[in-house]
Amino acid sequence: MMGSTNIDIGGVKLEIKFTGKESDRYAGAIGKIFPDYLSAEGNMNIPLVVRERPDVPLDKLFGGGEAGALRDYFLKIEGRFPFTEVSPGWRRRRTKTLLRSSRGNGAALGSPSLIPLLSRDRMAVFYHNSFLLFADYEKPKGEVLILEGDFSDTVSSVSLAVQAAVGLFAPLYNGMMLHACSAEIDGGGYIFFGGSGAGKSTIADLMGRKRLLADDGSLCFRRGKDYCTMPSPFTQVPSRENRGELIQAKRFFFLIKDKDNFVEEVKPGEAILRIMHNHIHFFRYFPGKEAKETFISVKEIVERFPFYNLHFTRYINPLTFFGEGGYKRGDRRKEFMSMSDDH
Numbered sequence: 507m508m509g510s511t512n513i514d515i516g517g518v519k520l521e522i523k524f525t526g527k528e529s530d531r532y533a534g535a536i537g538k539i540f541p542d543y544l545s546a547e548g549n550m551n552i553p554l555v556v557r558e559r560p561d562v563p564l565d566k567l568f569g570g571g572e573a574g575a576l577r578d579y580f581l582k583i584e585g586r587f588p589f590t591e592v593s594p595g596w597r598r599r600r601t602k603t604l605l606r607s608s609r610g611n612g613a614a615l616g617s618p619s620l621i622p623l624l625s626r627d628r629m630a631v632f633y634h635n636s637f638l639l640f641a642d643y644e645k646p647k648g649e650v651l652i653l654e655g656d657f658s659d660t661v662s663s664v665s666l667a668v669q670a671a672v673g674l675f676a677p678l679y680n681g682m683m684l685h686a687c688s689a690e691i692d693g694g695g696y697i698f699f700g701g702s703g704a705g706k707s708t709i710a711d712l713m714g715r716k717r718l719l720a721d722d723g724s725l726c727f728r729r730g731k732d733y734c735t736m737p738s739p740f741t742q743v744p745s746r747e748n749r750g751e752l753i754q755a756k757r758f759f760f761l762i763k764d765k766d767n768f769v770e771e772v773k774p775g776e777a778i779l780r781i782m783h784n785h786i787h788f789f790r791y792f793p794g795k796e797a798k799e800t801f802i803s804v805k806e807i808v809e810r811f812p813f814y815n816l817h818f819t820r821y822i823n824p825l826t827f828f829g830e831g832g833y834k835r836g837d838r839r840k841e842f843m844s845m846s847d848d849h
Contacts (some may be wrong), residue, residue, distance in 0.1 A: 508555075509533035514545035516736055516752075517679040518672045519568035519647075522664070526558050536668070540739050554632045554648040556664055556673055565698055582758035625827035630791040636663040639673050640676045641795055648675075653682070668722065669740045673788040681727035682686040682733040682803065683787040688735050690746075694756025695735035697724055698816065699785045704761045708820055710743040718745040719753070726755065728808075756819045757811070760793060764817035765828060775815040778804055 509529030511522045512534075518784045521642055524532040528702070545551075628643040636659065638651040650667045652660050673683035687706040697746060698708045710721035723740035726733060734752035737745055760772060760780060772780075781804050 511537045511540075511542045511666070512545045512551055514542045515540075515543050515672050515739065516676070516681055516727050518675050518681070519545060519551045519669065520554045520671055520675075521551060521591055522601060523555045523670065525556065531657070532556070532661065532664065535657075536664055539661070539665050540668070542737075543570055543739055552646050552648065552671075552675060554650060555648045556652065556667070558652050558660065606827075625810075628793040628795065630674055630793065632664060632674065632791060633787070634663070634670070637667050639667050639669065639670050639674070642789075643675075643678065643796060646675060646678060658741070661745075670788065672725075673723075673738075674791060676725070677800050678728065680729075680799075680803065681725060682789075682800055683740075684724045684781075685722065685785040685787060686724040687713075687721045688719040688738075689717045690715060690719060691751050691756075693753075695719070695753040696757050696759070697735060697755060698759045698761050699728065699781065700761035701784055705763050705818065705820075706761065707743060709761065710741075710745075712822065715744050719742060720745060727752065728803060729808075733810070734802075755807075755811070758807070759816040760813070761816045762815050763819075765819060767818050767822045769814040769816055770805045772813040772815055774808045774813070777808045781808075 507648055508525060509532060510524065511533045513520050517594075522536055523529075524535070526532075528667050610772065630641040630643070632639040632641070636655055640649045640651075642648065648671050650671075652663050652666065656665060674683050684697065684698050684699065685701060687710045688695060688697045688708075690696070690844040696797070698706060698709050707721055718739045718741075719735060720738035721743040723738050724735060725738050726735050728734075729752060733755045736752050737748045737754055739748070758777075759769070760777075782801065786800060786804075789797065789800065
């Protein structure tokens with residue numbers, strides 16, 4: 507028997523299945539982490555099987571000899587080497603090397619079923635210090651291999667694996683997970699792109715719990731002709747509870763810390779490049795089809811909405827800045843509001 511928990515995050519429906527003696531306990535613990543996103547079992551759920559540990563010590567799994575190919579493969583896929591090395595063709599070549607090194611040694615991976623999984627072209631492998639996630643886009647389905655840790659460590663690893671799975675499978679549901687914080691202002695979704703240290707947490711703190719949707723890992727989905735965001739469970743700053751609603755996207759910004767608060771428009775071509783290079787979680791793992799569809803979505807968003815650099819100080823009041831009232835660069839604010847309110 508497998509203990510299981512079903513969650514639905516923006517339409518990405520995962521049936522998380524646990525193996526082992528404590529499977530029900532694990533399932534209950536994960537359900538408590540995502541209480542606002544629990545869903546009933548359904549035909550569209552993606553099975554995500556969690557296996558607790560490999561059958562060999564980690565020093566052998568990622569050591570020298572035959573198993574050394576595993577370490578080489580996963581470290582490169584993780585992106586510690588130049589992005590150009592992780593092309594789909596290169597990935598298939600590395601997969602074949604991995605398969606040759608692993609034949610007859612399926613137990614080292616914790617599951618013999620991972621061997622045929624690795625042979626697929628539409629497959630992604632995400633490596634974390636505490637787990638491996640294998641995502642098959644053809645089925646779709648996923649397997650999580652927990653590398654080490656006690657019960658609480660395993661629960662924490664699985665919650666991170668769920669975040670990775672949502673980011674990896676989001677393109678199958680016309681969505682993406684963004685390096686951005688997001689909030690609801692005046693009924694619309696505001697998305698603020700930023701890398702580490704750009705100020706996402708600062709903006710998130712200023713928004714307050716009732717308006718904040720995510721301090722990072724913001725979710726964006728296409729629904730019909732609209733692009734929407736929603737409350738995300740993948741946040742550190744306390745945010746509003748999930749009420750099951752999708753909030754239509756309204757404005758997009760790139761965060762820039764500065765000595766004054768003002769906005770400047772970003773050209774569409776530049777906006778596309780910045781998003782594709784820096785602001786889509788797990789993009790480098792996507793197979794060709796999903797990568798192309800994600801690019802098309804980004805292009806549509808940029809063509810539909812104006813994008814801005816938001817220069818800001820830590821003393822900015824986002825609600826005053828974007829709402830009624832003025833600030834000392836009133837002419838720029840007036841220009842910004844007139845350009846934005848039509849969208």
